[in-house]
Every structure is written in C-alpha cells, then in structure tokens.
Amino acid sequence: MEDGGGLLRCILALDFGTTTGWAIRGHDGLITSGTVSLRPGRFDGGGMRYLRFTNWLTEIDRLSGPVAAIWFEEVRRHAGTDASHIYGGLMATLTAWAELRGVPYEGVPVGTIKRHASGKGNADKAAMIAAVRARGFSPADDNEADAIAILLWAIETNGGVA
Numbered sequence: 001m002e003d004g005g006g007l008l009r010c011i012l013a014l015d016f017g018t019t020t021g022w023a024i025r026g027h028d029g030l031i032t033s034g035t036v037s038l039r040p041g042r043f044d045g046g047g048m049r050y051l052r053f054t055n056w057l058t059e060i061d062r063l064s065g066p067v068a069a070i071w072f073e074e075v076r077r078h079a080g081t082d083a084s085h086i087y088g089g090l091m092a093t094l095t096a097w098a099e100l101r102g103v104p105y106e107g108v109p110v111g112t113i114k115r116h117a118s119g120k121g122n123a124d125k126a127a128m129i130a131a132v133r134a135r136g137f138s139p140a141d142d143n144e145a146d147a148i149a150i151l152l153w154a155i156e157t158n159g160g161v162a
Contacts, residue, residue, distance in 0.1 A: 009068035013151035016090040021143030023151040050093045071154040074107025117149040
C-alpha cells in the first residue's frame with residue numbers, strides 16, 4: 001500500500017524467540033531480513049532481553065521507518081514454559097512499543113503462514129526454509145525464513161496493512 005506520495009509504507013514482520021527473525025519491506029519496496037539475538041548476557045537481569053528488544057525496534061524504526069504496520073507469528077502452543085514466557089514478554093514489549101507510537105500490529109496464526117508459504121499448514125522448519133528460498137530469498141535459519149514468510153503473507157493478502 002502506498003502512502004499517497006508514491007512511496008510504499010514500511011512494514012515489519014517478526015518471528016519471536018531468543019533468536020528473533022525479522023523482515024522489513026522498506027519505502028522503496030526492497031525486502032531486508034535477518035535475525036536479532038535476544039539471549040541475555042551472563043550478568044544481565046531478567047528484563048534486559050526486553051529492553052534490548054525495545055531498543056532494537058526503535059533503531060529499526062529510526063533507520064528504515066517509520067514503520068507503518070507490524071505483523072508477527074501468533075503462537076498458541078509452546079514446546080516449553082521458558083519459550084512461552086519469552087514469547088509473552090516479547091509480545092508485551094512489542095505491543096506496548098507499538099501502542100505508544102500508534103503503529104498497528106497483528107498476529108498471524110502459525111498454520112496460516114505455513115500454508116501460504118509451503119502449501120502445508122504443518123510444514124516443518126526445513127520445508128519453510130525451502131519455500132522461502134524458492135521465492136528468491138536466502139534465510140540464515142528458520143527464524144528468518146518464518147519472518148520472510150510472514151512479510152510475504154502480509155503483502156500478498158493484505159497489502160501489508162494491519
């Protein structure tokens with residue numbers, strides 16, 4: 001979706017985790033992606049992961065934005081308690097950051113993303129990486145592949161507008 005001046009709106013897609021995958025479509029239509037490590041350091045307090053994520057979001061917004069919409073993988077079931085807590089903390093951090101700036105955000109169910117990217121709602125990590133590579137991207141891991149898949153879904157089904 002354009003902003004009225006011919007530029008595309010900047011949208012961000014996220015796959016939450018200790019290694020968070022991200023993909024962003026800039027105003028020029030170029031898609032950039034990667035991962036950011038939110039693993040706490042040896043001497044970090046419990047909230048440092050979320051503070052680091054807040055600072056990273058602010059930097060992405062400053063360098064590539066302003067971010068007009070954010071899409072993220074909506075996970076309903078987690079493999080373990082720690083993963084569940086990390087996801088909840090990152091989601092709370094993201095939603096607070098976005099609310100403060102008036103940026104719309106929306107979760108996309110895991111099965112929806114997998115089905116759109118690979119044709120199977122239960123595709124494994126290797127299938128998701130292969131599906132994204134077939135679209136011309138070179139993700140470093142499944143986190144980045146999932147973020148790219150979320151971004152492509154958002155662009156192709158919603159024009160990227162949350």
